[in-house]
Amino acid sequence: MTVIPDMIYSALRPVPPLEKSQKILFGPANTKLPVQGCFKAKIQKNEIITEQEVFVVTGARQALLGRPAIESLKIVQKNGCSRSHQELQRKISKAF
Numbered sequence: 001m002t003v004i005p006d007m008i009y010s011a012l013r014p015v016p017p018l019e020k021s022q023k024i025l026f027g028p029a030n031t032k033l034p035v036q037g038c039f040k041a042k043i044q045k046n047e048i049i050t051e052q053e054v055f056v057v058t059g060a061r062q063a064l065l066g067r068p069a070i071e072s073l074k075i076v077q078k079n080g081c082s083r084s085h086q087e088l089q090r091k092i093s094k095a096f
Contacts, residue, residue, distance in 0.1 A: 005060035034058040
């Protein structure tokens with residue numbers, strides 16, 4: 001989920017209209033986040049553009065770019081690693 005603080009949202013020009021969110025967002029310790037609403041935004045990195053749903057959260061301290069946007073913009077790419085959790089756990093436990 002891509003999230004922006006309400007302070008950043010109110011500084012946007014023009015301010016995009018908010019839609020009621022159909023999702024409930026949770027933060028650390030499973031606390032419900034105060035979502036004001038959401039809007040669709042085009043996010044760009046170099047020549048790559050992606051359209052994402054952006055959630056406006058009251059009191060958030062910083063913006064958070066969600067996994068779909070990160071993958072679409074190729075900020076982080078999967079490397080094809082297919083090791084299982086158990087295999088990684090065995091290798092880590094042997095190291096200690």
